[in-house]
Each structure stands twice: as C-alpha cells, then as structure tokens.
Amino acid sequence: MKPQLAYDAIAMEYGDHSVFLRPSLRAAMRLERLHGGFPELLRRLEEFDTFTVWQVITAGAGRAATDTLFGYVATQPLSGFFNAAIAALLEFVTALFPNSADDGETKPENTDPLPWTDLFKHLYGYATGWMGWPPEVALNATPQEITDAFEAHMSKLMAIHGASENEHQGPTEEQRQEAVENGFDPEFDRAGLAGLRALSTIREGQMI
Numbered sequence: 001m002k003p004q005l006a007y008d009a010i011a012m013e014y015g016d017h018s019v020f021l022r023p024s025l026r027a028a029m030r031l032e033r034l035h036g037g038f039p040e041l042l043r044r045l046e047e048f049d050t051f052t053v054w055q056v057i058t059a060g061a062g063r064a065a066t067d068t069l070f071g072y073v074a075t076q077p078l079s080g081f082f083n084a085a086i087a088a089l090l091e092f093v094t095a096l097f098p099n100s101a102d103d104g105e106t107k108p109e110n111t112d113p114l115p116w117t118d119l120f121k122h123l124y125g126y127a128t129g130w131m132g133w134p135p136e137v138a139l140n141a142t143p144q145e146i147t148d149a150f151e152a153h154m155s156k157l158m159a160i161h162g163a164s165e166n167e168h169q170g171p172t173e174e175q176r177q178e179a180v181e182n183g184f185d186p187e188f189d190r191a192g193l194a195g196l197r198a199l200s201t202i203r204e205g206q207m208i
Contacts, residue, residue: 012088021060023095
C-alpha cells in the first residue's frame with residue numbers, strides 16, 4: 001500500500017463499500033483514551049477486536065458514513081473484512097502521530113518522554129491559543145497539520161522579531177499578553193513547545 005500523508009483521508013474498501021478515515025486531532029484524542037493508551041489500542045486492533053475496530057473506523061469516518069458499511073460487514077465472514085481492512089486501519093492509527101521538522105536532529109539523551117495525551121492537548125492549545133483557530137477547526141485538523149502550521153507560525157515570529165531559533169526563548173510581552181487575553185497560558189505553551197521539538201524521542205506509550 002502506498003504511504004499517504006497524514007493530511008489525507010485513508011481509504012478503506014470492502015465489497016462495494018468504502019469509507020475514508022481522516023486522522024484528525026479529535027480522533028487521536030478519542031482513540032488514545034479508548035484503552036488507556038496506543039499500545040493496548042494497537043494490540044486489540046491487531047487481534048481484530050470488533051469493538052475496537054468499530055471505534056477506530058467511527059472515529060476516522062464518522063457514524064453517518066459507516067452505518068451502511070457495518071450493515072454489510074454483519075452479513076459477511078469476519079476473516080474477509082479483516083483482510084480488507086487491517087492495513088488501512090493500522091495506517092490510519094499511525095497517521096495520528098505527527099512528525100516534527102526537527103525529527104532528524106539529535107536530541108539530548110535526558111529528554112523526558114512526552115505522553116501522547118499531553119502532546120495532543122498541547123497541539124490543541126497551539127491551534128486555538130497561538131494561531132487563533134476555532135475549536136472545531138482545531139479538532140478536525142490532523143496532528144500533522146497543526147504541527148506544521150505551528151512550526152511555520154513560530155518561524156514567522158522569529159523572522160518578524162529578528163531572533164534566531166536558538167535565541168528565541170518564548171513569546172514577546174505583547175504576544176504573551178495577547179495569549180493571556182485569549183485564555184491561553186504562555187508558560188504552559190513554552191513547555192509544550194519544548195515537547196514539540198522533541199517529537200522524535202521515544203514518547204510514552206509509543207510502540208510502533
């Protein structure tokens with residue numbers, strides 16, 4: 001199967017039915033909580049636990065888009081659905097994990113792993129607090145879209161204020177005040193930005 005960008009909806013086809021799984025931030029947050037972390041989610045998915053499969057497909061495509069598919073699946077052998085669906089489902093879950101532009105760089109060995117649940121909260125905060133996206137837009141965006149947009153946003157701020165990446169220690173006082181007025185804690189964001197720049201380290205619960 002040809003790898004797809006995390007921006008894309010991943011097609012899953014079975015018989016004459018198809019659904020498109022979008023790896024949105026909403027889906028990531030929902031599925032990370034489903035079984036207490038991604039390792040258990042992936043274990044149950046690989047076992048093709050029907051409840052987990054239903055939750056993953058619904059999180060990616062929405063209930064309205066999946067009712068017809070599930071009605072058809074109920075009339076067919078489960079093994080046939082497994083063969084048709086498992087690769088797309090695993091690709092979809094993998095697409096929930098964003099990659100930073102800094103992932104190829106060497107990170108300090110003492111960098112603490114950032115739990116996925118915290119990373120997703122940070123991404124939501126970046127989208128709504130720093131970039132001013134409406135909550136629904138942030139939740140419908142993919143973690144990769146938010147990561148790329150936020151890194152571009154930070155690069156823009158660095159260019160505007162004439163600071164190199166190493167010199168940039170956080171928002172200006174004006175930006176800090178604007179963030180506070182928007183209900184966003186700049187100190188929380190600073191910790192989150194450090195986590196974003198350590199995306200290539202082993203995160204808590206990452207077993208891929």
